[in-house]
Every structure is written in C-alpha cells, then in structure tokens.
Amino acid sequence: xYHYRGGIIATAIQSIPSSLGAVYSNIPRYPQRLGVxxxxxxxxxxxxxxxxxxxxxxxxxxxxxxxxxxxxxxxNEASSVGMTMPFRPGKDPVxxxxxxxxxxxxxxxxxxxxxxxxxxNAQSPTHGKEGNxxxxxxxxxxxxxxxxxxxxxxxxxxxxxxxxxxxxxxxGLTVIGDGGSSTGQFHESLNMASVNKVPVVFIIENNGYxxxxxxxxxxxxxxxxxxxxxxxxxxxxxxxxxxxxVYGAVMDSLELMASDPQPVLIESMTVRLEGHxxxxxxEYIPDELKAENLAKDPLKFARAAIIKNCGIRDAELSSIxxxxxxxxxxxxxxxxxxxxxxxxxxxxxxFAPADYPAIKPxxxxxxxxxxxxxxxxxxxxxxxxxAFVCGQDVGKYGSAFKTCKGLIDxxxxxxxxxxxxxxxxxxxxxxxxxxxxxRPIMEFQFADFSTEAVSQIGLNAGTWFFRADRPAPLLFxxxxxxxxxxxxxxxxxxxGLWSRFPGLKLFYPVTPQETYExxxxxxxxxxxxxxxxxxxxxxxxxxxxxxxxxxxxxxRPRKYAxxxxxxxxxxxxxxxxxxxxxxSGKYSADVWNPFILNPLNFEPILESVRATGRLLVVQxxxxxxxxxxxxxxxxxxxxxxKLKCAPALVSAPDMPVPFAKELEVAFLPDQGVIGxxxxxxxxxx
Ligand SMILES: Cc1ncc(C[n+]2csc(CCOP(=O)(O)OP(=O)(O)O)c2C)c(N)n1
Ligand SMILES: [Mg+2]
Numbered sequence: 001x002y003h004y005r006g007g008i009i010a011t012a013i014q015s016i017p018s019s020l021g022a023v024y025s026n027i028p029r030y031p032q033r034l035g036v037x038x039x040x041x042x043x044x045x046x047x048x049x050x051x052x053x054x055x056x057x058x059x060x061x062x063x064x065x066x067x068x069x070x071x072x073x074x075x076n077e078a079s080s081v082g083m084t085m086p087f088r089p090g091k092d093p094v095x096x097x098x099x100x101x102x103x104x105x106x107x108x109x110x111x112x113x114x115x116x117x118x119x120x121n122a123q124s125p126t127h128g129k130e131g132n133x134x135x136x137x138x139x140x141x142x143x144x145x146x147x148x149x150x151x152x153x154x155x156x157x158x159x160x161x162x163x164x165x166x167x168x169x170x171x172g173l174t175v176i177g178d179g180g181s182s183t184g185q186f187h188e189s190l191n192m193a194s195v196n197k198v199p200v201v202f203i204i205e206n207n208g209y210x211x212x213x214x215x216x217x218x219x220x221x222x223x224x225x226x227x228x229x230x231x232x233x234x235x236x237x238x239x240x241x242x243x244x245x246v247y248g249a250v251m252d253s254l255e256l257m258a259s260d261p262q263p264v265l266i267e268s269m270t271v272r273l274e275g276h277x278x279x280x281x282x283e284y285i286p287d288e289l290k291a292e293n294l295a296k297d298p299l300k301f302a303r304a305a306i307i308k309n310c311g312i313r314d315a316e317l318s319s320i321x322x323x324x325x326x327x328x329x330x331x332x333x334x335x336x337x338x339x340x341x342x343x344x345x346x347x348x349x350x351f352a353p354a355d356y357p358a359i360k361p362x363x364x365x366x367x368x369x370x371x372x373x374x375x376x377x378x379x380x381x382x383x384x385x386x387a388f389v390c391g392q393d394v395g396k397y398g399s400a401f402k403t404c405k406g407l408i409d410x411x412x413x414x415x416x417x418x419x420x421x422x423x424x425x426x427x428x429x430x431x432x433x434x435x436x437x438x439r440p441i442m443e444f445q446f447a448d449f450s451t452e453a454v455s456q457i458g459l460n461a462g463t464w465f466f467r468a469d470r471p472a473p474l475l476f477x478x479x480x481x482x483x484x485x486x487x488x489x490x491x492x493x494x495x496g497l498w499s500r501f502p503g504l505k506l507f508y509p510v511t512p513q514e515t516y517e518x519x520x521x522x523x524x525x526x527x528x529x530x531x532x533x534x535x536x537x538x539x540x541x542x543x544x545x546x547x548x549x550x551x552x553x554x555x556r557p558r559k560y561a562x563x564x565x566x567x568x569x570x571x572x573x574x575x576x577x578x579x580x581x582x583x584s585g586k587y588s589a590d591v592w593n594p595f596i597l598n599p600l601n602f603e604p605i606l607e608s609v610r611a612t613g614r615l616l617v618v619q620x621x622x623x624x625x626x627x628x629x630x631x632x633x634x635x636x637x638x639x640x641x642k643l644k645c646a647p648a649l650v651s652a653p654d655m656p657v658p659f660a661k662e663l664e665v666a667f668l669p670d671q672g673v674i675g676x677x678x679x680x681x682x683x684x685x
Contacts, residue, residue, distance in 0.1 A: 024042070024046070024105065024106050024107075024108070027042050027085065027106070029085070029086055029087060029088045030086035030087065030088065030092075030171065030251065030254050031254070031255075031258070033251050034085070034247070036244055036305075036309050037309050037310050039085070039243075039244050039247060040243075040244065040302070040305050040306040040309050040310055041306070041310055042085065043081045043082070043085065043243045043244070043247075043302065044302050044303070044305075044306045045320070045324060046077075046081050046102045046105050046106050047077035047078065047080075047081050047102055047243065047298070047299055047302050048299065048302075048321060048324055049102075049105060049111060049324055049328060050073055050077050050080070050081075050101045050102035050105065051073075051074055051077055051299050052324065052325055052328050053073075053101060053111065053114065053115070053328065054072045054073055054074050054101075054274070056115075056328065056329075056332055057070050057072070057118055057278065058070070058072070058278055060118070060119070060332070061278045061279075065119060065336070066118045066119055067120070067131065068120075068131040068132045069132055069133075069277050070118065070132060070277055070278040070279075071098040071099060071132065071133055071276070071277050071278075072273075072274040072275070072277065072278060073099045073100070073101045073102065074272075074273040074274050074299075075207065075270055075271040075272050075273035075274070075293065075297070075298065076099040076100070076102075076205060076207065076240075076270050076272070076298075077102050077243075077298055077299060077302075078240060078241050078242060078243035078246060078270070078298035078299075078301070078302060079203070079205050079240035079241075079243075079246055079268040079270045079298075080099065080100045080101070080102040080103045080106075081102045081103070081106060081243045081246075081247075082240075082242075082243035082244065082245065082246025082247040082248075082249075082250065082268075083103070083173060083175070083201070083203050083246050083247070083250050083266075083268065084096075084100070084102070084103035084106045084107060084173065085106060085247050085250075086247070086250055086251055086254055087107065087171070087173050089107045089108045089137075089140045089141070089142065090140040090141060091141070091163075091168065091169075091170055092141065092160075092170050092171050092172060092173065093141040093143065093155075093156050093159030093160050093163060093170060093172045093173075093432060093435070093436060094107060094141060094142050094143065094156065094172065094173045094174070095143045095145065095152035095153065095155050095156040095159075095172075095173075095174040095175070095432075096136070096142070096145060096173075096174075096175055097133075097145065097152075097175040097176065097177065097180070097205065098132075098133040098145070099177075099205060099207075100175060101114065101133075104135075104136075104142070107137075107140075107142050108137060108140060108142070109125075109135075109137065109142075111328060111331050112331045112334065112335065113125050114135075115331055115332055115335040116335050116338060117130075117131070117132070117135045118131070118132060119335055119336075119338075120341070121335065121338045121339065121340060121341065122338055122339045122340060122341045122342075122346075123335075123338050124341070125137070126144070126467060127341055127346040127347065128340070128341035128346065129341075129346065129348070129466060129467060130144070130467050133145060134146075134147065134467065136468070138435060138464075138468035138469070138470040139469075139470060141159060141163075141435065141436065143155055143156065143159070143432070143435065143468070144467050144468050146455070146459060146460045148455045148459065148460075149176065149177070149179065149180035149183055150176065150180050150183030150184070150185030150186045150189070151185055151424075151428060151455060151456060151459075151460055152174060152428070153174050153176060153185060153186060153189035153190070153202065153425075153428070154185060154188060154189040154192060154424075154425040154426075154427075154428030154429045154431075154432065154456075155174075155428045155429070155431050155432035155435075155460070156172045156173065156174035156189075156200055156432060157172065157174070157189055157192055157193045157196075157198050157200050157263075157428075157429055157432060158428065158429030158430055158431060158432025158433040158434075158436075158440075159172060159432035159433065159435050159436045160172035160198050160199065160200050160432075160436075161196055161198045161429070161432075161433060162432065162433035162434075162435075162436040162437060162438040163436040163437070164198070164199075164261075165414070165438065166386075166436065166437045166438070168436070170436070171199050171200070171201070171254055171257060172198070172199065172200035172201065173200070173201050173203070173250075174189075174200055174201070174202055174203070175202075175203045175204075175205060176202070176203070176204055176205070177204070177205050177206070177207065177210060178204065178205070178206040178207065178208070178209070178210055178215050178218055178219070178224065179209075179210020179211070179213065179218055180210070181204050181218075181219065181224055181227075182218055182219065184424065185424050185425055185428065188420075188422035188424060188425030188426075189202075189425050189428065189429075190202060190227075190231045190233070190263060190265065191231055191420055191422065191425075192419070192420060192422065192425050192426070192429055193231075193233075193262075193263035194231040194232055194233050194262060194263055195420060197261045197262050198261070198262075198263060199254075199257035199261040199262065199263065200263045200264075201250055201253055201254070201263070201264055201266060202263055202264065202265045202266065203250075203266050203267075203268055204224045204225070204265065204266070204267045204268065205240060205268050205270050206224060206240075206267050206268065206269050206270065207270045207271055207272040208271065208272065208289075209272060209276070209285065211276040211280075212276070212280075212282075212284040223237045223267055224237070224265075224267045225237045225265050225266065225267040227265065228264070228265040231263070231265070233262050233263050233264060233265060234253070234256070234262070234264045234265070235264065235265040235266070235267070236249060236264075236265075236266055236267070237266075237267040237268075237269060238266060238267070238268055238269070239268075239269060240268030240269045240270035240298075241269070241270060241271065241296055241298040241301055242298070242301060242305075243298065243302060243305075244305065246266075246268055249266055250266070253266065270298070271293040271296050271297075271298075272293070273293060273294060273297060303317065347469075348466075349465070349466070350462075350463075350465065350466050350502045350503040351465060351503065351505070351527050351599070352465045352470075352471035352472075352526040352527055353526075354524075354525050354526060354527070355526075356521075356524050356525070356550075356551035356552055357524060357551075358549050358550065359383070359520060359524065359549050359551065360379065360383070360549055361547055361548050361549040362375070362379065362516065362545060362547045362549075363544070363545055363546050363547065364512075364544065364545045365544050366542045366543070366544065367512050367542055367543070367544070367545060368512060368538065368539055368540065368541075368542050369509075369511075369512050369515045369533065369537050369538050369539075369540060370401065370402060370403055370538045370539065371512065372512040372513070372515040372516040372519075372545060373403040373477075373515060373516075373519060373533065373538075374402075374403055374404065374405060374406070374407070375516065376515070376516045376519035376520060376523075377389055377403070377404065377407055377441065377519070378406075378407060378410065379520075380441070380519070380520070380523050381407065381410070381411045381415055381416075382410075382411075384439060384523075386437055386438050386439050387415070387438075387439045387440075387441060387523065388414070388415045388416070388417060388433075388438060388439075388440055388441065389404060389407060389411075389415065389416045389417070389441045389442075389443065390416075390417040390418075390419050390426065390429075390430070390440060390441070390442050390443070391404075391417075391418075391419060391426070391442055391443030391444065391445065391477075392418065392419055392421060392443075392445045393418060393445065394407070394408075394416055394417070394418060394443055395408045395413060395416055395417065395418040396408060396418075399443055399445075400445050400446075400479070401479055401535065401538055403443070403477075403479075403533075403538070404416065404443065423444065423449050423450065423452035423453040423456075424452055424453040424455070424456045426442060426453070427442065427453040427456035427457055427460075427461065427474075427476075428456050428460065430442050430461075430474055431456070431460060431461050431464065431472055431474065434471075434472045434473050434474050435470065435472070439473045439474075439475075439523065440474055440475070441475040441477065441523065442474070442475070442476050442477070443476075443477045443479075444476065444477065444478050444479070445479070446478075446479055446480075446486075446489075446490045446492075447478035447479060447480035447481075447492055447493065447494045447532065448489050448490055448491070448492045448494070450476070450478055450494060450498075450530075451494075451497075454497075457476065457498070457501070457504065457528065457530075458498070458500075458501035458504070459501070461474055461503070461504075461528040462501045462502060462503035462504045462528060463502070463503050464503070464528070465503060465527065466502075466503060471526035471527065472526075472527065472528055473523075473525065473526045473527070473528075474527075474528040474529065475519070475522040475523050475529050475531065476522075476528070476529065476530045476531070477519075477530075477531050477533060478494065478530055478531065478532050478533065479533050479534075479535050479538075480492065480493050480494055480495075480532045480533065480534055480535065480572070481493050481532075481534040481535050481536055481537075481572050481573055481620060482536075482620060482652075482657045482664060482667070482668055483535075483536045483573055483664065483668060484535050484536060485659060485660070485661050485664060486657075486659075487656075487657060487658070487659035488656035488657050488658070488659070491657035491664075492621075492657065493532070493534075493571075493572065493619075493620050493621045493625070493626065494532070494621075495508055495532055495571065495597055495621065495626065495627055496621055496624075496625045496626045496627050497625070498530055498598075499597055499598050499627055499630070503527065503528065504527070504528050504529070504530055504598060505521075505522070505525055505527050505528070505529040505530070505596070505598060505599070506529070506530050506532070506596065506597035506598040507521060507522055507529065507530070507531045507532070507595065507596055507597070508531075508532040508534075508571050508572060508593070508594070508595060508597055509531065509532075509533075509593075509595065510534070510537060510558070510571075510572065510575045510593050511543045511558075512542070512543045512544070512545050513543060513544065513545045513546065513547065514558060514593075514595060515531075515533065515537075516545050516547055517547060517551070517554040518531045518595070519531055520547070520551060520554070521551055521554055521555065521596075524551055532571075532572065534572035534573050536572075536573045537572065537573060540573075540576070541576070555595075555596050555601055556595065556596070556601055556604065557592050557593065557594045557595050557596070557601060557602070557604050557605055558592065558593045558595050559590060559591065559592050559604075559608075560575060560579055560591045560592075560593070561579060561582055561588075561589055561590065561591040562588070562590055563582070563587065563588025563589040563590055563612075564588055564590075564611065564612055565587040565588050565589055565612060565614065565678075565682055566587060566589045566590070566612050566614040566615070566616060566678060566681060566682065567589065567590045567592065567605065567608040567609045567611075567612045567614060567615050567616070568582070568589050568590065568591045568592065568615075568616045568617075568618060568674075568678075569592050569593075569594060569605060569615070569616075569617045569618070569628075569631055570591065570592070570593060570617075570618040570619070571593055571594065571597075571619060571620070571627075572620055573620060574618045574619060574620050574669065575591070575593050577618065577669065577670055577671050577674055578591050578618050578671075578674055579591055580671040580674075581671045581672075581674035581675040581678060582678070584671065584675065585675050585678060585679070587678060587679075587682050589612075589678070590608040590611075590612060592604075592605050592608065594631070597627060600634075602631075602634060605631075605635075606634070606635060606638050606639055609635050609638075609639045609642065609643075610639050610642045613642055613643055613644035613645075614643070614644055614645055614647070614681050614682070615631075615632065615635045615639075615643070615647040615648075616647070616648050616649075616650065616674075616677055616678060616681060617631050617632055617647070617648070617649050617650070617651075618650045618651075618669055618674055619649070619650070619651045619652075619669075620651075620652055620668060620669065621651060621652060622651055622652050622653060622654035622655065623649060623651045623652075623653075623654055624654050625654065626651055628649045628651055629649060632647040632649060635647055645681050648677055648680070648681060650669045650673055650674055650677050651669065652667055652668055652669060653667065655667070
C-alpha cells in the first residue's frame with residue numbers, strides 16, 4: 001500500500017494523481033520548491049498522460065480522425081514537465097513549443113481540450129479555427145503559438161516586461177528547439193530580454209534534429225547555452241531526460257532572477273523517440289542512434305524515479321497507469337461524439353469589436369503633420385498610463401523625422417523607449433505587452449523596414465484575435481512614400497502589402513486633421529492598426545485641426561473636391577497632385593482619399609462613382625504593389641451599369657523607387673500625367 005511520507009510543503013500533492021481532472025491546480029508553484037518526492041508524484045502522471053496521448057493521436061491520425069502536422073512528443077516529456085512545473089497559470093506569461101503537450105496539461109489544459117483541439121471539433125479551444133499545436137489560453141497568458149519558429153520568444157519577453165511594469169511579480173517561460181535557435185528572432189528576443197532585464201527562462205530543447213537536419217548542420221558551437229555569454233546572461237546545459245534536474249535548474253534560475261532580474265538560457269538535452277511528426281518514420285536517423293535514444297527514454301527514468309523516491313510498488317503504479325489509460329480512452333470516446341464545427345456558429349471575426357471612448361477634443365490652427373503626430377502622441381501618453389512609444393531613436397533624438405521630439409522629456413525612458421534594431425522582435429515584444437495590460441505604439445524608422453516584421457505583424461498580431469479570442473491593441477506608425485530622394489529602401493509605400501493580411505486596420509491620412517484622427521483611432525482601437533504617414537506630408541501644407549473627440553464618425557473616406565465629371569481616388573502625396581490636375585483642367589471632379597484602407601468604408605466613394613460614371617485611381621505605388629486595382633475591381637463589380645467608360649489607374653511603374661531626383665521625378669505620377677488621364681476619360685464622354 002502506498003503511504004504519503006509527508007513533505008516540507010503543506011499543500012504538496014498528497015497522492016499520485018490517478019485522475020485526469022483538475023489535479024494540477026494545486027501543485028505548489030514558484031516560489032515554493034517541491035522536494036524530490038512531491039515532485040515525482042506530480043510529474044509522473046503528466047509525463048505518462050502526454051506519452052499516452054501520442055499513442056492515441058497516432059492511431060486517430062491513421063484513421064483520418066486527426067489531421068494536419070501531428071507532432072509527437074515522446075522523448076520530450078521530462079523536459080516539458082520539469083521546466084513548466086514552477087510557473088503560475090494566469091500570472092506568468094508562457095510561450096510553449098510544439099513538443100510541449102505535457103506543459104499545456106500542467107498549466108491548466110485538460111486532456112479533453114487538447115484532444116478536441118487535435119480533432120478540430122466543435123469544442124476545440126480554437127473552435128477548429130486552428131489545429132494541432134497552435135493553441136493556448138491567452139486569457140491565462142499561455143500564448144497560442146505561431147508556427148514560425150522563433151516568433152513567440154519575443155512575445156513572452158514583452159508579456160513579462162509589461163506585467164512587471166504594471167507591478168506584477170511575473171516571470172516568463174519560452175521554448176525553442178535546436179533548429180529554431182538558428183532563427184534571427186532567437187537572437188533578437190534574447191538580446192531584447194537582456195537589454196531590458198526581463199526575467200524570462202529561455203529553454204532550448206536540443207533533441208539532436210530539426211525535422212531531418214542533424215545539429216552539426218545547424219550550429220558550430222560546443223553547446224547552445226554558451227551563446228548566453230554573448231548576451232551577458234547566465235546559461236547552462238542540463239540533462240533534459242531527468243524532469244527533476246530540469247525543474248531544479250529552472251527553480252534555481254527563478255530564485256536568482258528574484259534578486260537579479262535578467263533572462264537565463266537553458267539548453268535541455270532531450271531525445272526524439274519518433275519521427276518529426278506522425279507521417280515521418282525518421283529513416284535519416286541511424287539505427288544505432290535510434291536504439292541509444294530508446295535506451296534513454298525519459299519515461300522509463302521517471303518510472304524508476306517515482307518508485308525509488310515515493311515508496312510506491314511497481315504493481316500499484318501499474319494500476320494507476322491502467323486507470324489513467326482508461327480515463328484517457330474515455331476522453332477520446334467522448335471527443336469522438338462531439339460534432340464538427342460549423343461555419344455559421346463558430347465566431348469567424350478577424351477584428352475585435354471597437355468601442356471607442358469619447359476622448360478630449362483638440363483644435364489647432366495652421367499646423368503641419370509633424371505637429372499633429374507629436375501632439376497626438378503627447379495626448380495619448382498623457383491620458384493613458386498603459387501606453388508607451390517605442391522604436392529606433394524615438395527617445396532623446398526624437399525619432400528620425402522628429403515626430404517624437406520632446407516626448408521622452410515629458411514621459412521618461414520607461415514610456416518612450418529606444419529599441420535595438422530588431423523590428424520583428426520589437427513587434428513580438430509589443431504583442432506580448434498588449435496581452436499583459438499595455439498599449440504599445442511602435443514607430444518604424446521607415447515603412448520599408450516593416451518588411452523585417454512581416455510574419456510578426458501579418459501572421460502573429462493580425463491573426464491574434466481570430467486565433468486567441470483576445471484583442472491585441474497595437475499601433476504601428478509607418479513613415480512611408482517617395483519624393484524625398486531616399487531611393488529604393490527608404491521610399492516604399494506598402495499599403496498594398498499590408499492590405500493582404502486579414503486582421504490589420506489600415507489608416508492613410510493626408511491632412512493634419514486626418515493624421516491626428518488616424519493616430520487616435522489606431523490607438524483606441526482594440527486591434528493591430530497601421531498608420532501610414534507620408535514623409536512628404538510631414539512638412540507639407542499646413543492646415544487646421546478641429547477634432548471634436550468623437551472617433552466613430554472618423555472612420556470614413558475624406559472628400560477634398562466636388563464635381564460631376566469624374567471620381568478620383570488618391571492617397572498620400574498623390575492627393576495634392578490629383579487636386580492640382582483638377583484645378584488646372586476644365587473639369588470638375590469628386591476627389592477622395594479612402595482614409596481607412598482596411599476594413600474599407602467604400603460605399604460613399606461608390607455612390608460618387610455611380611453619379612459621375614467615371615473612376616480614376618491615382619497611386620504612388622507600382623501597379624501590382626498598390627491597392628488601386630482593388631478599388632477598380634470593387635467599383636466595376638458594384639457600379640458596372642453606371643460606368644460611362646473603363647476605370648483607369650495612374651500608378652508608378654513596377655520597379656524599385658530610383659534615387660536621383662531626376663529619375664524619381666520621372667518615376668512618380670504627377671499632375672501632368674493625372675491631367676492627361678482625366679482628359680482621356682472625359683474625352684470618351
Ligand atoms: C521559421 C520556420 N521555418 C520552418 C518551419 C517548419 N518546421 C516546423 S518544425 C521544424 C523543425 C524544428 O526543429 P527544432 O527547432 O529542432 O525543434 P524540434 O522539432 O526538433 O523539437 C521545421 C523546419 C517553421 N515552423 N518555422
Ligand atoms: Mg530539434
């Protein structure tokens with residue numbers, strides 16, 4: 001008979017959980033430290049259940065009941081369980097990896113929920129909108145993973161940084177593989193965590209392979225933990241097959257972090273006992289190595305450890321295992337009875353509902369866009385203690401175009417933050433921060449550098465609400481556009497690129513009034529928003545700002561001229577060119593800026609097209625790169641019978657923006673080209 005031998009921690013697990021229920025809710029977490037006996041009682045069932053889930057997922061996959069990339073976790077259970085045990089669900093931000101099923105179980109995911117997720121059925125935690133490993137519980141800071149390796153590390157860092165900024169005593173856990181450690185974001189994230197002294201435990205699970213690629217083709221250092229020295233932080237390599245050793249290493253790190261907050265890099269040496277995923281039989285691994293790995297099976301080690309340390313007999317453990325198996329089979333059976341998700345009842349919205357507050361009115365006379373931006377940021381920071389501005393050189397320098405000038409003097413370096421040069425990592429950091437009570441505003445030095453963060457903005461932040469059922473309030477500012485002799489890498493517009501990603505709101509203001517409103521909308525909206533700030537307009541024509549504090553009605557296209565001959569859509573610096581063409585010609589035109597490019601509020605413009613029967617779109621981007629063809633397509637679909645002639649597009653050629661002034665002038669559409677296009681269309685009358 002098994003007897004509890006007592007332990008140093010009053011609330012310690014008093015018996016080996018033999019049920020899959022809420023057994024993990026009462027595990028003592030950091031700062032309490034489990035003794036070896038308590039540890040194995042809690043650890044073994046989680047390891048065992050994760051292994052048994054592998055067995056069932058393989059079978060379900062073969063029967064076609066589970067689809068997608070079914071990653072198997074056998075060999076990784078000790079590492080997962082040991083590293084996760086100290087962390088506090090709901091308090092410590094955690095970004096897990098694809099072999100951490102056991103970690104999900106320890107942090108509050110029931111086996112039933114995990115099975116439903118893999119089956120993508122009606123009760124899957126992601127409602128079947130995502131599958132397999134791409135799940136979590138964002139409300140409790142277990143962030144659902146982005147597939148892109150390295151992409152979640154910075155999210156954990158930002159989550160912890162922001163939680164601590166808000167007074168929480170939070171620590172973070174994030175995981176990467178030997179293969180994922182080669183990504184740029186691995187470096188970016190560790191560097192940012194170190195620079196900002198964020199106490200996150202970075203675990204590298206080194207199982208010798210990345211899919212089929214052995215580690216000798218992945219890196220050329222002795223151990224991966226040696227890299228810690230390059231970040232000025234602690235690092236160590238441990239045996240990831242002994243869950244208690246992993247646990248001890250993580251607890252040691254957390255205890256050190258308490259007095260000296262900084263990240264730590266732990267390389268946990270594990271094995272992969274299966275192929276990369278269920279479809280892979282790992283023929284590329286030599287048979288001798290497979291046999292060696294099997295002999296190192298961490299579950300066998302754990303079984304021996306629990307028998308040795310907890311005074312339990314083999315037969316008793318077997319009977320607990322039988323119970324766990326029976327219960328798991330029952331969970332699978334129940335999951336099989338659950339219906340499929342249906343596209344009608346599953347929430348498919350990509351945007352969190354916006355409920356704009358009434359904010360302070362603001363008016364100013366004869367100001368430029370730089371003033372509008374600086375003032376908007378000032379007002380936002382003054383009114384919202386959860387807001388911060390970050391980006392390259394936004395602090396003392398006041399940002400490349402001086403739009404942040406003086407903000408650091410007023411709000412200090414904790415709210416106006418100079419970042420290292422790592423756009424992808426910074427976006428990930430901001431996304432994490434948005435999940436723990438902050439509202440980040442990130443400036444890109446040039447819109448062109450937003451391409452460094454395509455997967456973070458487009459696929460991680462943009463899909464966050466859809467995947468995680470949680471808003472991600474983020475504002476990205478993109479100084480964009482040509483005409484400033486800065487060449488191909490500093491002159492792009494990129495509104496077309498970012499419109500291709502669902503879940504992003506895009507604002508493209510022209511006047512100082514619109515610029516102020518766009519920043520307010522982008523900040524107070526609960527979704528990731530991009531504001532395009534055309535660089536030529538920073539010091540363009542001055543104008544007045546008359547903002548009455550209402551944001552709902554600000555989400556509309558803006559009209560600058562009224563006329564019956566033709567409808568013209570223009571954005572950014574092209575508005576002025578279009579207006580110039582209209583003024584110098586003998587025609588009257590409705591000239592519009594759509595202002596909100598996604599989700600498009602197009603009906604007022606369509607009405608204008610129906611009335612004039614003609615549509616000309618003027619864009620600075622190349623024909624393929626910009627949104628003009630999309631506008632034309634919508635107008636043709638909606639107003640076909642009203643059109644008097646084919647809509648036309650005036651755009652730059654599809655080539656990089658050339659540098660020399662003469663070449664750039666020839667490249668950009670101007671008043672003359674626009675005028676000729678209008679005449680051609682009116683002539684068709
Ligand atoms: C950026 C990126 N490139 C490629 C992939 C496809 N992929 C998924 S897992 C994997 C291997 C990962 O190996 P490793 O990091 O060692 O983790 P392990 O699977 O061994 O646990 C690859 C190439 C990906 N998810 N992300
Ligand atoms: Mg690996």
